[in-house]
Amino acid sequence: MSKIISLLTDFGNKDGYVGVLKGVIYNICNNVNIVDLFHDIKPQNILSASWLLANNYKYFPEGTIFVCVVDPGVGSERKKIIVKSSDYFFIAPDNGLLTTILMESNLQTIVSIENKQYWLAEISNTFHGRDIFAPVAAHLANGVDILEYGPEIDLKSLIMIDTPEPEVVKNVCSGTIVHIDRFGNIITNISKNLIRTKNIKITFKNTTILGLKETYSSVKEKELLAIIGSNGYLELSCNCGKINEITNVEVGDKIFLEFLDDFRT
Amino acid sequence: MSKIISLLTDFGNKDGYVGVLKGVIYNICNNVNIVDLFHDIKPQNILSASWLLANNYKYFPEGTIFVCVVDPGVGSERKKIIVKSSDYFFIAPDNGLLTTILMESNLQTIVSIENKQYWLAEISNTFHGRDIFAPVAAHLANGVDILEYGPEIDLKSLIMIDTPEPEVVKNVCSGTIVHIDRFGNIITNISKNLIRTKNIKITFKNTTILGLKETYSSVKEKELLAIIGSNGYLELSCNCGKINEITNVEVGDKIFLEFLDDFRT
């Protein structure tokens, strides 16, 4: 049975940066399926990458090795780490990209990648994805033990993104836009567990949306709506249109959610 | 021998939507080759997707399973179907995406996907690609019989796109632009079988092109030309340029083809 290595980067598809990672991996481990998770996110957008990883990794087979390269500090003194949970491996620069993973309770081992035996022979200062992360992933897929790559390190020594948690005060919940997808869907960090009623009023920028809907097509074409997205968080959308172009929001902007028929205080 | 699952969506490559489909598939079926057919078409463009599928599927090995997710009605009451022809499987929402496939003569079975045993345990309202279509494809690749997924349904109950057929009146053939590709090539629905002579005059918008050419380089750089495209349909191109930017056409626009030396009436 083939191992899976899943790649998530900000490399795009026009320069061969993703392709060469795969060449390096296959050169070390032939019996592996390589899956692109995403590559076209905005360069250096660690927050978005972290969010997307956190919401997708659990759909992959046990043992999947995630190679995560959004790495503006490449070549500097920042650490390079392997994180092993009970089910998965994550390889990444220590820059906050793995924040959500590191907050899980089932972490087993964290290693600082230092043993050059598993790197390419020649190391550039600008492309550790190719020279370090990809070969380490391939050796992991070959079965080389995680403790071979370097010393164990403590969770507390790692860098975490300071992600804003949603806040509830009386009947208003305030959240943050954490991602805007290709369809223009605005994804917030307000979990469905926080939403007490479908009778809601959502406010952001100069826009107001009333009510929580079940499907895009429950409103007319080009109408705005609020919906629980596929990962269980509140999303704001436009049926067959791009809400973000209409309302001009950005990742990091605040949104406010008022519960209209809930009077807990 | 590995089965092939081919994915065609409007998901793009920036949000992990395609990657997670692959995670789901490999989680159920390890011995499969997954091939991206396309993902970057304009969102919700069912016509273009249907056209591209129809012109490409026959190049794939027998037994290939096509997972087709251009699905603006996701979560609504629209059916989800598997169509089996003598050689292939097609999994899609019932929204016209499979129109051309459904007009083929060698259909064997059409099933409405209803048996939740083969879906993910938790189903979102906005991402049936991940929760229903991908797992069904993986179980098909594992050999689970098509009749396991739900009841057989009748072809006549399905939604078809109302595609405009080319019309010939005297020595003029009128057709429709069905796709514009990355190179700016304008692809029409006028089959080479309808073109009686190379001595033709093509008219659309404010543009006229004379004659049918064999290769792009048979005209000078930046010159317009008409050619039979790789799928056997009339295409309008610009040698080393983008004709669509010059002439400002769109999918759905009409074009007219006059046979200059053919006087059948």
Place this chain on the structure above:
Amino acid sequence: MSKIISLLTDFGNKDGYVGVLKGVIYNICNNVNIVDLFHDIKPQNILSASWLLANNYKYFPEGTIFVCVVDPGVGSERKKIIVKSSDYFFIAPDNGLLTTILMESNLQTIVSIENKQYWLAEISNTFHGRDIFAPVAAHLANGVDILEYGPEIDLKSLIMIDTPEPEVVKNVCSGTIVHIDRFGNIITNISKNLIRTKNIKITFKNTTILGLKETYSSVKEKELLAIIGSNGYLELSCNCGKINEITNVEVGDKIFLEFLDDFRT
């Protein structure tokens, strides 16, 4: 052990052109791993494609078959070739795309692709990637000998791109911009071997950069810097920004590098 076929084209990801290549390949050879090297380069940009291939192919396993389709002359009389070096196969139109490969010393065999037995049954004038290059690659992966595809031809008969070599006059080295990547990094053809000192002054357009740095983060955010890129050539970058948008340069533009503390003459 599976063979690798690596694809590099200007086809993008919106029209199914890359997907259908894979369908054709798997239809002939099931036991192969297909790796996308790049597809989103600017259409018909043979120089950039040639540069990217030259800098990446050595990271792939021995025996990898590279299918290179940037082919504005498709359908014309231009030759179609297979080049075998001691370690790799390269399949491409004879239009200069393989220039750097052809200048290597370890070439073994060059063949003109002429034997239609290994092509698809029907050949279009506009898509030799699908009809000729992909099936030939698949048969190569199946082990069909290179001499089966057509007659051997001489290196001297092939088309080479006239690439501008860097020139050193006294303490100034002049080079050329050969690629601009997704991050806006400006990649030049000045090899690190030509750079005598870190005390340099770089001039291009209205811009001057002083000194050679080790990492992006050794300057402040949005500051310009010069660095040795991951393939060993001088690159000009902006820490967490896009230098090409600031300075408005293009592939082909000249840059000048002055050695400030080297007085060899």
